[in-house]
Amino acid sequence: MMTVDLPRPALSSRPDPAATAPSASRSFTRRTALAGGIGAAGAAALSMSAPSADAAGPAPAGGHHGGHHGGSAPAVHWERGRLFPTFDRAASTVRVGDMRKLDGFDRLLLITLQGLVNRERPELYLIADDVDETWIPDLPARTRYEKHPLDLVGRFRRRISGAVVYDMDAPDTINLATTIAAQRGAVVATADQASEHHLKVIEDLRGRFDDDPAAIYAYATDHLWEKSTHKVLVGLPPTHTVEVDGVEWTELLREKERVTDSSNLGTQTVDLTGQVGDGEVFVRLSDSFPEDGWGPALHHATLTVDGEQTADFVPGTDAEAEFLFDGSGSQTKDGLRFADGGSSFIYRFEVPAGASAVSIDLELENEYLVSTTGTAPTRVEPFSSFRDFAIATSALITWLPPSGDSGSQFSELLAKVDPGTVYAGWFANDVDGEWSGVELCSTHGVIVVAADYYMNASVLSGIPATTRARPTKPSRGRVNDRTYLTLTFGEGDNIQFCERHMRELWDDPARGSVPMNWTITPLLEDIGPALLHHFQRTATENDFLVCGPSGAGYTYGDSWPKDQLDVFTKASGRYQSRTGLDVVYAYSTPESGKPSPTLPDWVLESYAKNVELRGIMQTDEKGAISDPGAAVPLLGTFYPAGGVDTYREELLAKIEEERGADGADEKGGPLFIAGLINAWSWTPSDVKELVESLPEDVEVVLADEFFDLFARTA
Template sequence: MTSDLHHAQPSHPVTRRAVLAGSVGAAALGAGMGAPALAGGPPDARAVHWKRGHVFPMVSATGKIVVADVRELDGFDRLLLISLQGLVNRDRPEIYLILDPVDETWIPDLPVRATRVEDPFSLLETYRDRVAGAVVYDIDSPHTINLATTIAGLRGGIVANAEQVQAHGLSVLEDLTGRFEDDPAAVHDWAMSTLWPECTREVLVGLPPTHTVTVEGITWTELLREEDRVTDSSNLDPYTVDLSGSLGADAIFLRLSDAFPQDGWGPAVHAVEVTADGAVIASFVPGTDEETPFLFDGSGSSTKEGLRFADGGGSFIYRVEVPSGTSAVSAAIEVENQFVISATDQAPTRVEPFASFRDFSVATGALVSWLPPSGASGSQFEDLLEQVDPGTVYAGWFSNDVSGEWSGVELCSRAGVIVVAADYYANASVLSAIRASTRATPSARSTAAPENRTYLTLTIGEGDNIQYCQRHMRELWDDPGRGAVPMNWTVSPLLEDIGPALLHHFQTSATENDLLVCGPSGAGYTYGDSWPEDELAVFTQLSGQYQKRTGLDVVYAYSTPVPGGAPPVLPDWVLESYAEDVELRGIIQTDESGEISDPGAAVPLIGTFYPPGGVEEFRSELLARIQEHDGDGPLFLAGLINAWNWTPSDVVALVQGLPEDVEVLLADEFFDLFAQTA
């Protein structure tokens, strides 16, 4: 998220009856906009139900799982089987799918009996009697994948394409082929008028219909690289590169990536002009209509004020068709900061359905949408948010990376809707059913007096992101450096509902140098200062309940980002709401320079110190900050660690290189001392 590279790659106060299934008639589907509401109701027995004070559903407990490995399957087949998983698990949770190695890693830690099947497609035969039929999407109108997912959840079907229907002998429940133009706005309007009346109001799901997948074996030729660490745009200039060596059959692919992915200051492109034998064949400014025909893959980038940028592991690719017989091609690229320019003559990615997390939407009967929160679709997104009560969850993610995150979370916060980053979270429909204790008690408060020295607490971010907790956090947790020095680990208390065995593992395997703290900004990701003031208690009360049950008494919180400026300090009324409803030692707030320091606030508040770069850059800036301190009284610094580019072993290297008068503490003891300086 934002500068924390959250997505380098986000509840109801009153229980309402969730409509988890319905019936969509073929006539209604064919009627187009304004078709009548769906008819029908839920079956007699369901494993999924909603409970007061919980933002995700309770799922009936299971003691066994059937495991299938789908790592070798493409997105089309994954979509088929993940929709089957959701359909089966909503009645009797048991299917667990391995999408990547970390899903395999978790199996020994799950308190269930696991049975494996060799052929994942055998699940279709095993559970064929559960399937009412296939809902067929139209890949030429990609947003019908979200329509098909929603309909499958309402009608008891699975999601398939025409080829899969034939290959697996599936009956057709509904066929969306050719019914919709490739017009996302019109598809969404139809979904709202036709499907929304029968969808659950307890949760909204936001998933991209498709995503790009890297093609193996592609060779990139590096053409130009910024050798220095430049983060201030001082190298902005047009750079000319020769593309003649990448001439293919008909097109050249041009990639911009980050020369120093550790610090989040990758390439920012202002203009591109490509010439073939002296004639201009492409000329555009990023983010404009002129760029669209040439943007082959922008999924790892964002646009802002006439530029396109990509940080960390992100990149973006342009495709330029070259006239037959061309002998010389060059590109003039106006770019700044830490860039790498590469080219190839082969298509480096392909488009597939985005399959992850769809088991959850099928199991819950949720509407699946994909509405970029800015631009024309922003008003549709706002209208959707107005359909649900404050405290409802929007689970999934947003388009356009950082800027989409900022605008999306802000719109949700204004509507009182809580964001949970969940688009790559796997097996939600069965992990919710695997019981494990998540009760925990915070440590006793310390009464020790602070000394005249530097106190440092180091927090690994991203913990509100439940797919991070499931995937990358587990990889970091297994790093041999963990436990050697004090580290705070942000985690989502919502795992109590949607992955209790995962949270239990972190709780029970933590060392005395590991402290779990609550990720932004409590019971889900939100900007408290963007909430309606008279509704924020909905969020803080939910946070208080979750954090008390899971023993999290430090929270890492965000305020509404200001593009190009420092995040505002959380206002008094937000801090007072936390103080009223959440038992907190303190709040760590996003603030890259670490300027915020208010031990006497309603809840002790401190900003994050977050210098870009690796261990040496962090240590250098940290020591400079300590040097600036006049030494009159203790200095408290809350360092933020980039979860995507650091490991616990890196944190150990950082701490071992600090002076003896710097004491590194866990956040609970840190705030106990910090509060005494008020």
């Protein structure tokens, strides 16, 4: 636990709510879980009351590169050496709107309103799910709940110049509309919403664009870039799918064994007769053992109706597109589609009335679960999260897959900004998009911050809290001839994870019972100081905060231009020094089907020169890499997929392999293992169960002591 001096949290006008439930998780792969449950602590009381919501009219247009455009934004400032802007202190009374019962269309209207309001003075906080309410008691400001959240439009009407209307038939116009709205001091709305709330339509995008994302974003770059900030780029999906309440699924096929090696690859015939609804049937493929992360992989599908083939496709082809109803929780690769953990993918098939025999042949492997329903299970709505930040900063929003033709378009956009610029949000194509997107950004010297589900950035940035901390003192423990294990929850570079799922994990009663490390981003110092303050203040002696990949943002250091990497490591050094983080969890550029390569010497030299570090843990599953006396000790992580039993079995097997059957390290001396914990599928209770089941000659320590002991073996 790092040393930090923290004031008492200020009181809130509402009592501490009961513990909240998490949102549904889409996947246990690296990034795609929609998580829930959080909390925070505030700091010193704020001064200066906010002006009345009715006192200010819409902000005038104008601006300059790196500032705000389409409206003066006195609350937002870009300070030298900071990757995110700073916002003026929030108003002493923050209005709260509860959107939990609203659909995505109304949420989009309110979140774009929030961006307009908070760029003048942060004073509007919105609740999208239970996790957002959990933070409210810790905010050092009085809160006032709006009884009807849509009444906020009328309350802040004089801040709004009008509405920009988007076209759901060309959904990427939602991103275009958000960029235009930021520049013109408007909200984003449907035509019906504009009429209902008596808002002047200042731009109507309906019918102006074909459903062609490349053309829409080319238009945005050509016409809106010059008046957008050049200090941050934002990537957000224009829409997302939402589960329809009340849909019942019938399970028809399940793999009952744990299979992770494709050994059960084969064609399964599933009878859909009797499952057809009103002329259609939906088939869902999900993970039968979601804790493992080895869900279904589909190679080929054929639908037969009364002896006639009506569908025949390979995933990832044009033939599949006609039938893929919702693939948002899945990925494609080499002619197959797969979904792990909490993810799934759904096909829709039309079936003629009166059909007497309907079946589907599925060529499947690994841990599959096949279910059906006759009712449309999901619907498409605008994606609204994080748009308040884009409005407040007047950032250009795109959603360009980082490979193929769109990758070239994305590259052209990245080339327009300086090294060290942040790309905040996420990438299309999920895991494939992550790898290619982070690599593409890295080659351009652009730092990735996963932020697409981050809520209330424009007000949390303006709520001050003490985040300065000092590293722990060096360990003086004796190095023994035994196995030293340190266990680390991943995902902490992801600010939405820090805001949401990390708090749920943090509130597990088992936290603090055994040593465990938590990755977290030092960028919360700017964009969520109250969140970082909470984790620092409530950490036990068995909690240690580690800087998430790969410092001040997510990047692949070995993909950076060599002459530019110091830009990133210097920024990391500044942020980590202020927040007391002196261990980094890092990534190198992934190679498909291979272990991640070891970070090269020139990358480690840049870290050694610019960041005060005890050591780096790197995802490559190779174990110890560097010499203990290296300028920056580097150890690979050990990461067996699966639950506690699998982890323990593979860990003990690794120890036996490293030490030999007699338990003695062939090289002599201690053995060091840096274990990674899947933050989407494990909890502190699971870590406690693992630790308590290990033999006595395995000592579990925090990462600071781990690297101190490792260095002492030089």
